[in-house]
Amino acid sequence: MRLKLKMLSPLIIGGQKLNSNYIESIDYIPGNVLRAAFARVILNHCTVYNGEVEEIDGQKRVNWVHYRDKEGCKKCRFKEVCKKFSSIKFGFFYPQGAVPIVMSQMVCKNDEKHRLVDSLTYNKVNGCPTCKGRLEYTRGLSLGDKIFKAKKSIYTRVEIDRYTKTSKDGRLYSLMPVLEEYFVGEIQGIEEADLDLFEDLRVGSYTSVGFGKCRLEKEKELEEDINKTLSNMQKFSNKYKEVNNKKDDLNYFALLFETDARVKLENLDGYKTTEEYKSILADLLNLNSDFKIDKVYLETNAYRGYDTSMVGDTREEAVHQILKGSVVVVSSKKDFKQIYNEFREFTVGQETLNGFGKVKIYCGGVENAK
Template structure:
C-alpha cells in the first residue's frame, strides 16, 4: 500500500539546520528527509496514544513507536501506521513533487523554464539549449515534467534573525544574534509544497479522512517553525515494466555505503581518500546483493559523493542522550548508473534499493527516461 503525502508549510520551516564553524548562521536543507517525517509522525502518534509509556518506548523500539494491541488500538486512527511503523518506507519530500536533477545535466543559461538537457544528450545539441540555441549552464536541484519538458523547480528561502539564549542562565544574551535561513512559508495557495510517499508492506485498508491535516515538522517547532498542512492520498499499485535488459537508474535519494564494507584505514582517513574510486569499487557488490543475482553488471556511472556524520536520538531518553554516527560515505541523489541484467533481477534491484537505512528513504532508485 502506497500513500502520497503533500506538505505545505504554513510557517517557516527549518530542516537539518547546519551551523558552520565560527559563524552565527544556520542553513536549512531544501527538502525534507524521510527520517524527519518519521520523527514528526512518531510525535503525533505517541501524543495521541493513551497507553504511551515513554521509558519502554524509547528503550525497546527503534523508531519510538510500538503497537501495544490494547483495547482501544483497533479503533485508533493511527492503527495502520502505528502497527507498521518499523517497516514503513518514507521517501524524502521534494519541492513541488520534483525529481532530483541528474548529475551533469544542463539548463539554458538565460531561461530557467527551458527544458533540461540530460548529460548523455548534451553532445546531440552541440552544447546549446534545444529551445533557443543559447548557451547551457550547469544546474542542480529538482525538476518536474510539464508539457513534455523537464522544467526546474526549487525551494524558496528567507532569513530570520534571532537573539541567542545562554545555555547556562537560559536568558537572552545581549548583542548575540544569529541568522536562520529557513524554507519560506507558503501563501496557502500551493505556490510551495513538498511531496513524499509512504510505502506500507502488505495489503490492508486505511481511512485517510481520519488522519490529521496539520502537523509540526523539523527543528525549532517550539518557536513556531514547521507548522504544515497535510493532504493524504492513496496511490494505486503500479508495477514497473522492464522489457529491456539494459536500464539507466537514477539515485532518487542518497545512498549510504555500509561502513562495515570499508577497510578500517579508509574510515580513519576519511578526508584523504579518493571517495569516487572507493564508491565505484563497492557499488558493483551493492548492486548484485540488492538484485540477488551475480549476472547483473554495472556498465557506466556518474557519481557524486561525500563523507557524512549523523546524530541520532534513537534509544535516547532525551536530546542529551543521543549519539553521533559515522563518518560514512554517501552517494548523493542525482547520481546515476547504467546496468545490464535479466529483467527480473533489475526489477528486484528497483524494489530493494541500494545500501542500508532504506526505511528512512535512503537508497531509492528510479528508472531514468530520455
C-alpha cells in the same frame, strides 16, 4: 499511499551549517524527519508513557514508539498505528512536481532558465539546444526540464535569556525556511483512516515557535504504463549507444538514486582503478555477471548522525552516503522486460524504511525529448 503535505507555516529542516548563527532549510523532507514528526504526535497523546528509559531489543531508548500493551493502550485511538509503526515506510517528500536533478544533467551557462539536457542521451559538444551556449553540470531540483528553486525567506531572531527575559548579547541568528505550499511523497503501510489522527502534524525544526505546521492530504496515485516504460528503455538504449558510439548488441539502462542512500562501502583503502570502483558499486547494487556497469555519475559524502532515541552515546556508526541524483549506466544481454522485472522495486543500503536508498530505472529524458 501517495500523499501531500499542505504546509500551513514555513518549513525548516536543517542541513549542513554554514556558520553558527545561520540556518538554511534543505528544500525536501527526508523520510526519517517525517517519521519523527509522526512519532512526536503519537507520544504527545500517549497516556502510558512519561519519558522513561525503556529497553527495546537490547538497546536502552527514550521516546520510542511501540505498542506497550497496558490498560491505557486498549482504548487509545493510536493503538493500531503504534502496533505497526516500526514497519511503516516513510518516503522522501519533494515540493509538488519537483524531483532531484540527475548528476548527468546539464544546463546552459548563459541562462539557467534554458531547459536541462542529459549528457547520457545528448551530445554536450552541441551546446545548449536553445542558444548553443556552453553547458555545465548542476545540482538541486528540477521541475519538468527546468531548474526548480524553492521559495525561501529570511527570518532574523534573537535568543532570549530565560532568567532575565532579555536578549542575549551576540546571539542574533537568521533562519531561512522553505515557503512551498505542497510537498508530495509516499507513506506505505498506513491506512487512509489513520491520516485523521495526525491533524496537528509539525515537521522539522523550530516547531515549538510555529514552523513546520502542515496537514496531510490524499494525492492521486501515479499509474505506470509498463509498455510505455519498456519503449522508453529501448529509446534510451538506442540514444545512449548513438551518443557514446557503442557498436555492440547489448541493451543499456540507467539506475537512478531517487533519494540519498546510506551504505557501507568496504575495501576503499588505497588507490583504486576505475574498474575496481565499478566492481565495488556492482556488489553494492547486487549486480550479477549478467550485468556490467558502463558509466557512473556519483557523489558521496561521509555521514555520521545522531540517534536521539538512544541513551548514552547517541552517535550513529559512520557510513557513506550516496547522494540523490547519482546515476549508474548498466549493460546487459537480457531483454528490457527481464531488466524491468528485476529493478522495478529496488532499494539499497540502510534506513530503507525511512525512504533512503530508493533506486529506479531512469530513461535519460527520452520520454520528454522534443
